[in-house]
Amino acid sequence: MQSIYLDAAIAIAFVFLLFSVLAYVIQEWWASIRESRAKMLEYAIGQVLNDSLNKSFGVLLYEHPQIDLLKRTQNSIPSYIPAENFTSALVDLISRECIVISYVADELTGLLKEVTNEKDLPPDVFSRFAAGVEKMNHSELKILLQSFLQSSQNLAQLKPCIVNWFNEYMNRVTGWYKRDVKVPLRVIAIGIVLFFNVDAIYLVQNIFHNNELRNTLVAAAEKTVDQPSEINSILGSSIKTQLGFLDSAYKAKIKVADSAQQILLNNEWTKQRQALADSMAQLRKGQYDDLVKQINGYGLPIGWNLPVSETATKKTDTIPAMSAAKNSFAKMAAYFEYYQNQKTQPGMYHRTIWTILLGWFISALCISFGAPFWFDLLGRLVRLRRTGIKPKDGNASSDTNSNS
Amino acid sequence: MAVPKMYNVHTHIFNFKCVPEGFLSNYLPRAMVSIIGPLLRIGPIAWFFSRIMRAIPVDMVKKYQAFVAIGIRNTPQKVFEEMLAAYTGENVGFVVLPMNFDYMGGGKAPANYLTQLELTADVKRKYPNQCFPFISVDPRMGNAGDILNFVKSYFEPDFKGFHGIKLYPSLGFFPFDERLEKMYAYAEEKQIPVLTHCTRFGAFYAGRTVPPELLLFNSFNKNNITDQRHTQDFYKSFDKMEPKDICDAFLDPVNYYDVLDKFPNLKLCFAHYGGDTEIVKYLKSSGDASQGDISTGYNNDTSWYFIIKDFMAKFKNVYTDISYTLYDTKPNDHVVDAIAKDLQEPSGNRILFGTDFFMTLQEKDERPLYTEFRAALNSTGSNTQPLWENLIYYNNKQFLSSSFYTIP
Numbered sequence: 001m002q003s004i005y006l007d008a009a010i011a012i013a014f015v016f017l018l019f020s021v022l023a024y025v026i027q028e029w030w031a032s033i034r035e036s037r038a039k040m041l042e043y044a045i046g047q048v049l050n051d052s053l054n055k056s057f058g059v060l061l062y063e064h065p066q067i068d069l070l071k072r073t074q075n076s077i078p079s080y081i082p083a084e085n086f087t088s089a090l091v092d093l094i095s096r097e098c099i100v101i102s103y104v105a106d107e108l109t110g111l112l113k114e115v116t117n118e119k120d121l122p123p124d125v126f127s128r129f130a131a132g133v134e135k136m137n138h139s140e141l142k143i144l145l146q147s148f149l150q151s152s153q154n155l156a157q158l159k160p161c162i163v164n165w166f167n168e169y170m171n172r173v174t175g176w177y178k179r180d181v182k183v184p185l186r187v188i189a190i191g192i193v194l195f196f197n198v199d200a201i202y203l204v205q206n207i208f209h210n211n212e213l214r215n216t217l218v219a220a221a222e223k224t225v226d227q228p229s230e231i232n233s234i235l236g237s238s239i240k241t242q243l244g245f246l247d248s249a250y251k252a253k254i255k256v257a258d259s260a261q262q263i264l265l266n267n268e269w270t271k272q273r274q275a276l277a278d279s280m281a282q283l284r285k286g287q288y289d290d291l292v293k294q295i296n297g298y299g300l301p302i303g304w305n306l307p308v309s310e311t312a313t314k315k316t317d318t319i320p321a322m323s324a325a326k327n328s329f330a331k332m333a334a335y336f337e338y339y340q341n342q343k344t345q346p347g348m349y350h351r352t353i354w355t356i357l358l359g360w361f362i363s364a365l366c367i368s369f370g371a372p373f374w375f376d377l378l379g380r381l382v383r384l385r386r387t388g389i390k391p392k393d394g395n396a397s398s399d400t401n402s403n404s
Numbered sequence: 405m406a407v408p409k410m411y412n413v414h415t416h417i418f419n420f421k422c423v424p425e426g427f428l429s430n431y432l433p434r435a436m437v438s439i440i441g442p443l444l445r446i447g448p449i450a451w452f453f454s455r456i457m458r459a460i461p462v463d464m465v466k467k468y469q470a471f472v473a474i475g476i477r478n479t480p481q482k483v484f485e486e487m488l489a490a491y492t493g494e495n496v497g498f499v500v501l502p503m504n505f506d507y508m509g510g511g512k513a514p515a516n517y518l519t520q521l522e523l524t525a526d527v528k529r530k531y532p533n534q535c536f537p538f539i540s541v542d543p544r545m546g547n548a549g550d551i552l553n554f555v556k557s558y559f560e561p562d563f564k565g566f567h568g569i570k571l572y573p574s575l576g577f578f579p580f581d582e583r584l585e586k587m588y589a590y591a592e593e594k595q596i597p598v599l600t601h602c603t604r605f606g607a608f609y610a611g612r613t614v615p616p617e618l619l620l621f622n623s624f625n626k627n628n629i630t631d632q633r634h635t636q637d638f639y640k641s642f643d644k645m646e647p648k649d650i651c652d653a654f655l656d657p658v659n660y661y662d663v664l665d666k667f668p669n670l671k672l673c674f675a676h677y678g679g680d681t682e683i684v685k686y687l688k689s690s691g692d693a694s695q696g697d698i699s700t701g702y703n704n705d706t707s708w709y710f711i712i713k714d715f716m717a718k719f720k721n722v723y724t725d726i727s728y729t730l731y732d733t734k735p736n737d738h739v740v741d742a743i744a745k746d747l748q749e750p751s752g753n754r755i756l757f758g759t760d761f762f763m764t765l766q767e768k769d770e771r772p773l774y775t776e777f778r779a780a781l782n783s784t785g786s787n788t789q790p791l792w793e794n795l796i797y798y799n800n801k802q803f804l805s806s807s808f809y810t811i812p
Contacts, residue, residue, distance in 0.1 A: 046514060056519040059421055063479055063523070101525065102562030103532060103809075110812025111405055112532045112565065 004208070010381045011207045011217035014224065015300060016366045017374035019198065021234055022291045023188045024371050029284035030184065038079040044173040045081075049090075053139040057093055064089040070270045079273055080247065082254065082266050083163040083170070090162060091155075094145060095125055097132035126155040189367035196295075196302045199359030200366060202351065206301040216298060218385075225382045228375075234287055235371055242276055304335065405533050407812045408497035411800035413599070414675055414727035414758025415498045417483040417527065420444060422502075422520040426510015426610030430648070434612075480523045484535065487761045490770035497811075499758070499804070500524055500537040501570045501599065503607070507544040508575040510610030521566075528565045536804060538568040538599060542575065543583035552586040559594065563808045568597035573654035576609040580623035580630070580662035592667040594807040600672065601655060602708065603679030603728065606763070608651035614642070619650070625662040632701045633658045657711045658702060664719050673723035673756060673803060674715070678708030680732035680739050686710050687738055709742075716751040723803050726777075726795075727758030731767040733780040740777065744784035747791045756803055757796040 042062065049058035061067055062077065066089040070078040098121060103112040121128055133145045148165070152158040192198065207214050224231060250269040257265055295302075339351035366374075425441035432440065444450045487498065502524050504517040515523065521539065528535045539558050545551055558566040569591060573579050579600065591598050609618070619642060621634055633639070633656070642650050653659075657674055664670060677683065686693045686707035694710045696702030698718050702711055715722045732739040747755055761770050768776070781788050801811040 050514060050516070052512070052516060054518070055522055056515045059515040059519050060522065063526075100562060101529060101564065103565040104563070105809055105812075110407060110810065112809070114529060114532055114565075115562070 006381065006385055007214055007218050008207050010221045010378065010385065011214050012204060013374055013378045013381055014217050014221035015203065017371060017378055018291065018295055019192055019367045020369065020371040020374050021231065023185060023192055023367050024235065025284050025287045025291060026188050027185055029281055029288065038077045040173060040176060041079065041081065042077055049141060051139045051141040053137040054141060060093055061089050064093060069267060078270055083166045085266060086166050087159050087162040091125060091129050094132040095128035097135045098128055126158055129158065186368045189364045192367060193360045193363045197304050198302050198363040199356055200362035201355055201359035202301055213299065221378055222382055225379050231375055242280065243273060246272055246276060406495050408495045408533065410494055410796040411497045411804065412758055413499040413756045413800050413803065414725050415487060415500055415761040416763065417480040417500050418502060418520055419480055419483055421515040422513055424505055424510035424513040426508060427505060427607060429510065429610050430607050481527050481530065483762065484527050487770060497534055497536050500535055502537065502540045503572055504540040504542045507542050508610050532565065536567045538570040539566045540570040540572065541587060543577050543581040548583045548586045551583055552590055555587050555590060559808050567804055567809065568599060571598065571600040574601060574606060574608040574651040576618050578621065578654055579659050580625065582622055582624045585624040588663055588667045588670055592670040595671055596806045597671045597673065597803050599675055602657055602674040603676035604652050605679060609647050611647065614647050614650045623662045625666040627662060627665055629661045629701050630659060636704050638704055657708050657715065668719055669721050671721045671803060673725055674712045675725050675727055677724045677726055677729050678712050680729045680737065682707045682709040683739050683742050684737050687742060716754055723754040723756055725756040725758040727760035728764055730759065730777040731764055731773055733776050740780040741784055744781055744791065747795060753794060753799050755795060756800050
């Protein structure tokens with residue numbers, strides 16, 4: 001089935017696929033470098049342990065060697081805290097609440113010497129933990145810790161109790177993390193629209209009226225549908241998926257290791273996670289450059305150096321006031337002013353500030369639908385265009401969807 | 405471990421985890437704080453900011469770089485060790501002054517005040533004879549009994565390694581607050597040193613406005629000197645002032661008359677000697693800055709430096725420290741000359757050495773800060789060695805010793 005409308009739809013879907021992939025790459029690159037999971041984890045632990053009526057145990061927990069040694073550098077925080085490390089650190093911190101540190105002066109030198117009450121305390125960690133909880137001011141954290149004590153008689157029962165609670169809590173935190181990453185996608189979409197000046201209305205108009213551009217885009221769209229591996233290679237390598245594989249592998253190893261090996265494995269695990277994040281950040285940077293090159297190669301009617309008329313296609317043939325503008329804001333103002341005062345040209349709609357803003361809004365909305373949506377839609381449209389022709393790879397869209 | 409022969413009585417080692425975002429609003433526009441504040445809590449971003457700021461050759465930017473620099477050190481211990489490194493080859497004891505930011509109206513810090521004390525106690529454990537922490541007290545922590553018990557718990561029945569009490573009134577309280585009375589009585593009885601911030605610069609109440617209830621003069625020892633002071637123009641125009649300026653009222657050294665009149669043997673140190681600007685004001689003014697007397701009161705423009713000197717002359721346990729102020733070694737300001745002269749007066753044995761690390765990173769690095777002051781002090785006379793030794797050791801030893809611990 002051949003139709004100018006269908007071709008235009010394919011071309012538009014392809015353009016938004018490109019921008020959606022670009023948004024995805026930027027989002028993944030950002031996730032790799034900003035340690036968003038690490039910050040989310042710190043926030044989540046702080047929510048429970050930073051108790052305003054007692055000490056901020058969340059902050060102290062991150063200073064504890066069990067957690068501190070998981071950091072790759074002094075300035076980083078761990079993206080993942082194994083439940084066993086969390087439990088050991090928490091039990092130790094709370095147990096220390098009943099230890100009193102005091103100082104006495106040496107009779108000869110006058111120098112201070114540390115004295116502790118440890119010999120007066122019960123020798124077992126469980127009793128010290130219970131005494132530490134008892135010493136705390138009444139708060140939600142104290143109630144939580146008391147609930148651990150109520151369901152255990154000794155340290156061997158207490159630790160699994162905290163481990164289970166921590167694992168369940170982390171599952172919830174993973175849910176927060178998933179919700180949290182959706183907000184940046186919209187922000188990134190807006191950023192792309194402004195940076196590339198992607199006006200959906202202007203774009204559609206141009207694709208309808210410019211046969212050469214439309215045909216180029218349709219051909220590229222067909223190629224993309226026929227060779228889904230390129231897109232899948234980008235979308236299929238989500239940092240979360242990769243880290244998920246790594247986490248599963250290490251969790252399995254730690255389960256069967258002895259305690260000494262567990263510490264080594266935990267440290268190795270954290271290092272591997274960071275190395276993976278670093279390499280993913282590099283990969284995303286390369287993908288970003290390639291995509292921008294690809295987008296620029298199609299000669300799309302985007303960017304801030306748009307030709308002044310339908311017939312003028314050279315980028316140099318731009319709005320004169322924009323060339324003279326001193327900064328980005330002045331450039332943008334000149335751009336709006338030009339289109340506001342421009343007379344309607346045959347076949348082209350009259351661009352005003354409001355239509356440009358509406359075009360931007362539609363673009364941002366479309367980009368935020370995400371690459372899997374546009375890839376799926378593109379596949380359907382191309383198959384419709386080739387009614388009777390069987391697609392070469394029927395698994396493409398389902399593969400891509402699995403990454404959403 | 406040798407006995408320290410030099411004491412720095414005024415340092416800070418808290419980091420960004422211990423301060424609420426409102427603290428930054430003391431130094432940066434609020435709109436900027438809401439953007440930059442959360443970012444500075446992310447280590448690599450704080451590091452990046454710090455590097456960029458260091459590269460910008462603008463004094464104003466360099467001033468703020470110090471605050472960013474502390475953000476990139478993830479524990480008070482790291483901050484302490486950085487300070488220690490500036491004194492390589494010298495055996496120094498540092499008075500570490502925590503600050504209670506919980507009531508400054510700037511929101512919640514990730515690490516509350518109790519946690520800051522815990523982190524400081526950890527540093528004390530590692531450096532028991534180099535770290536001499538104080539506890540910070542704010543009357544909003546509870547009633548008079550609660551505050552007394554809080555302070556006592558650090559000294560009795562066991563000495564917990566905290567050597568004195570820090571007050572920072574500009575965070576929102578008057579030093580004559582009724583809730584502090586029992587604490588002063590205890591500190592006087594046990595000769596526990598009390599050190600109070602006393603310069604117009606530094607942190608202040610971080611709310612958009614200072615709540616009126618914080619500005620009530622509920623003194624435990626009302627008397628004519630302070631009553632008269634509170635009728636002066638400055639105290640009557642709070643409604644026209646910004647919080648930063650209103651907070652000068654909390655710091656006004658005259659307010660301590662109520663305290664010292666009742667507890668004349670209290671060991672009280674006015675930090676910063678009132679600030680270098682107050683010293684310069686005193687030295688360069690034609691007379692207004694040195695008007696008044698403890699028995700008749702002072703005028704609006706009397707220099708805080710003059711008031712502190714007056715208090716030192718009248719009360720035998722009133723001290724001052726030269727922290728932060730010592731950065732001003734500019735010959736034309738004559739600040740070092742004034743300090744050198746005061747060190748030779750009878751009350752000179754109550755002038756203490758301190759630097760105000762890390763706040764002073766805004767001006768100079770720690771090592772040049774004290775070596776340049778030492779050199780400037782040298783140039784004021786022929787035999788300054790005894791003055792220097794008094795300043796860095798003997799005076800400080802006298803101030804820091806209490807019923808619980810005598811500095812060797």
